[in-house]
Amino acid sequence: MSLLVVGSVAFDDLETPAGRRENILGGSASYFSLAASHLHPVQVVAVVGEDFGPAQYQVFQDRPIDLTGLIRKPGQSFHWKGEYGTDLNEARTLETHLNVFADFHPDLPSAYRNASCLFLGNIDPALQLDVVRQMAARPRWVALDTMNFWINGAREALLEVLQSVDILLVNESEARALTGERTLPRIYEKILALGPKILVVKRGEYGVALLSPLGHFLAPAFLLKDVVDPTGAGDTFAGGFMGFLASTGHTDLQALKRAALMGTVMASFTVEQFGTLGLESLSDNALHGRLAAMHDLIQVVRT
């Protein structure tokens, strides 16, 4: 299965209780592709500015990531500045400079249009819909992430694109804002009526819930002694999740569960370091070691 992500590639300024970093690589497509590339080749559609240089290209080119669809335009890249309080649960946005991203109109290279797994990162739902329409054939999996800004401000377009989506990945407050419900079973009922058959609710340090017609799955986050920077955890999860689905080809409940565990473990590496550093330095040994530890953490022998 081929795997395609459409999203943002950005520079971030971050402040967390663990410290502060400026101009570090960020954006949904960055976290997604770096995570997924540990499992499967990835094609990227995004836009960057002239400040995106050889050092940044190198991060992706070190891995099986196809940058044919990464367009470089005159101007500056998307730039986000945010900070986290001690509970690390929610970022406070200090500044958003769209820059070249303001005129982003994804144009899929023809080689990308037959991708069998498509991840629509958190961008304007109108652009997400445009991407879906450019596909030559219906992908096996279309997954979508969004945020309260679009849920509240572009609801009509979001509802339209959701009709073409198999897997909705959102955090708990987004799931509640989208449906007006509080509990996961009630949220899932409403989501089913909107189109997606699979709902993945990201719960930060409390893990993830996956609801599907085949059955549901609840998994905790990996136990970490320290969290340095939660930025990108959700997109990293999505990269691990979709990368696993693309690599396995299976579509049963066990595959979905294992994909969720892979996303969870992948995200644990992201939050241990600033920006994409945890993913950049991730080895297969470390990944598989932590996956085994994750299984131990949740496994109960059935009597």
Next chain:
Amino acid sequence: MSLLVVGSVAFDDLETPAGRRENILGGSASYFSLAASHLHPVQVVAVVGEDFGPAQYQVFQDRPIDLTGLIRKPGQSFHWKGEYGTDLNEARTLETHLNVFADFHPDLPSAYRNASCLFLGNIDPALQLDVVRQMAARPRWVALDTMNFWINGAREALLEVLQSVDILLVNESEARALTGERTLPRIYEKILALGPKILVVKRGEYGVALLSPLGHFLAPAFLLKDVVDPTGAGDTFAGGFMGFLASTGHTDLQALKRAALMGTVMASFTVEQFGTLGLESLSDNALHGRLAAMHDLIQVVRT
């Protein structure tokens, strides 16, 4: 193994988004013993007032609960009034009337003093210590629950009794208040130094974390469509957890994990109805059905 609980038996006035109830049966020893009694006989030490009548006695006498240690005194029973907001995560105490509980000095019947499992419900740590000293022999398991009121206001006594405790059961904010740490691995390091070898952190709708020298376990809460009243969820968890340990006799990691799942499932019945009603009407069939569903929710086949 014999199982003993020392705690409160009370009347509660509750208001949640689902409704309001007055003068319903509550208290840590009530929830604990009703839950544990589905798994193992329980001995209760607590005090009630003259308002505790035949209807209340009947709730316990319908089950294998030994009330030799339930003392009835002149005056009114402990009475708590609380309310919950829409997120149901934390109760706001509106009124606390200690009544006969103000002079509670647990006096263990001689037949109770050889209990092999002891649960010290959330009462004054000085009383908890007094109970430990009345035991004829060191129980196999001593478990303790406490709250921020004692952590902040009776820290010395709490630290003293913790030295005799095997299993500490607290919620996440209590664990943080007690240790000054934020992440579970760091909290556990500090707890180990205080005495308890096993830490159970109750995370409400996000489930439970068990940390032990044998290994750790993270389990989600059971998926519920509606939560009516979270009162007693923690004591119900403790009853299911300790009742399982008392019934199995095993002390290995798998037994601890299964005990945690039992507590989790037991608590799901409590929060679906006001007060102890969910536990009073619980059938073995319903319990085992939900336990099987819980296994399905968390189980991943290892490849």
